[in-house]
Amino acid sequence: MQYYKVFIVKFTLTTxxxxxxxxRYDTTIFVETHPNGTGYIHHVLGDNxxxxxLHYERRMQVLPEESRWFHSRTQLGVTRAATYPAAxxxxxxxxxxxxxxxxxxRSMFVxxxxxxxxxxxxxxxxxxxxxxxxxxxxLLQEVYFx
Numbered sequence: 001m002q003y004y005k006v007f008i009v010k011f012t013l014t015t016x017x018x019x020x021x022x023x024r025y026d027t028t029i030f031v032e033t034h035p036n037g038t039g040y041i042h043h044v045l046g047d048n049x050x051x052x053x054l055h056y057e058r059r060m061q062v063l064p065e066e067s068r069w070f071h072s073r074t075q076l077g078v079t080r081a082a083t084y085p086a087a088x089x090x091x092x093x094x095x096x097x098x099x100x101x102x103x104x105x106r107s108m109f110v111x112x113x114x115x116x117x118x119x120x121x122x123x124x125x126x127x128x129x130x131x132x133x134x135x136x137x138x139l140l141q142e143v144y145f146x
Contacts, residue, residue: 002081005032006140008126009041009061011069025071027123029130030064031079031088037063040085042092044125054125056096058089076131077142087139095133096125 010025028043041061046054064070079088134140 003078003143004039004081004084006030006076006079007032007064008072008074008076009064010071010073011064011067012071014069024121024123026069027126029076029126029134030061030073031084033081033084042088042130044096044122054096054122056089056093058085058092075144077140077144079134079139079141083139087137088134091133091137091139092130095129 007030009028009030011028013024013026026043028041030039030041032039039061040058041064042056042058044054045057061067064073131140135142
């Protein structure tokens with residue numbers, strides 16, 4: 001059975017939110033699919049106030065370390081090549097849409113005790129929604145490699 005390595009990759013933000021503590025990073029999930037180290041980034045894009053809000057995207061990424069915005073790469077685990085990327089895209093698109101529908105506006109809010117909801121940005125979506133959903137679906141296994 002073939003597996004792909006999965007990482008958390010952080011990139012330096014080009015614009016900071018004055019309402020959020022710093023430093024903050026664009027936190028993504030990177031799946032290394034090729035022997036040369038290239039693969040795909042999984043993240044949400046957009047802003048929190050526009051009518052289109054944030055949306056899920058998978059995009060090709062050369063070595064993340066070659067980006068001028070690269071900050072760090074951390075092992076997360078592995079995923080089965082046989083179910084990637086179709087199962088990932090389906091699940092991550094679904095949780096992205098579910099997050100948006102939890103709000104009265106089109107911004108990405110998650111219902112909470114506060115009637116306005118809790119603002120979700122890319123880092124929160126990655127750690128609080130995407131990674132737990134991938135693990136629960138059996139698409140991400142915590143395996144550490146060298």
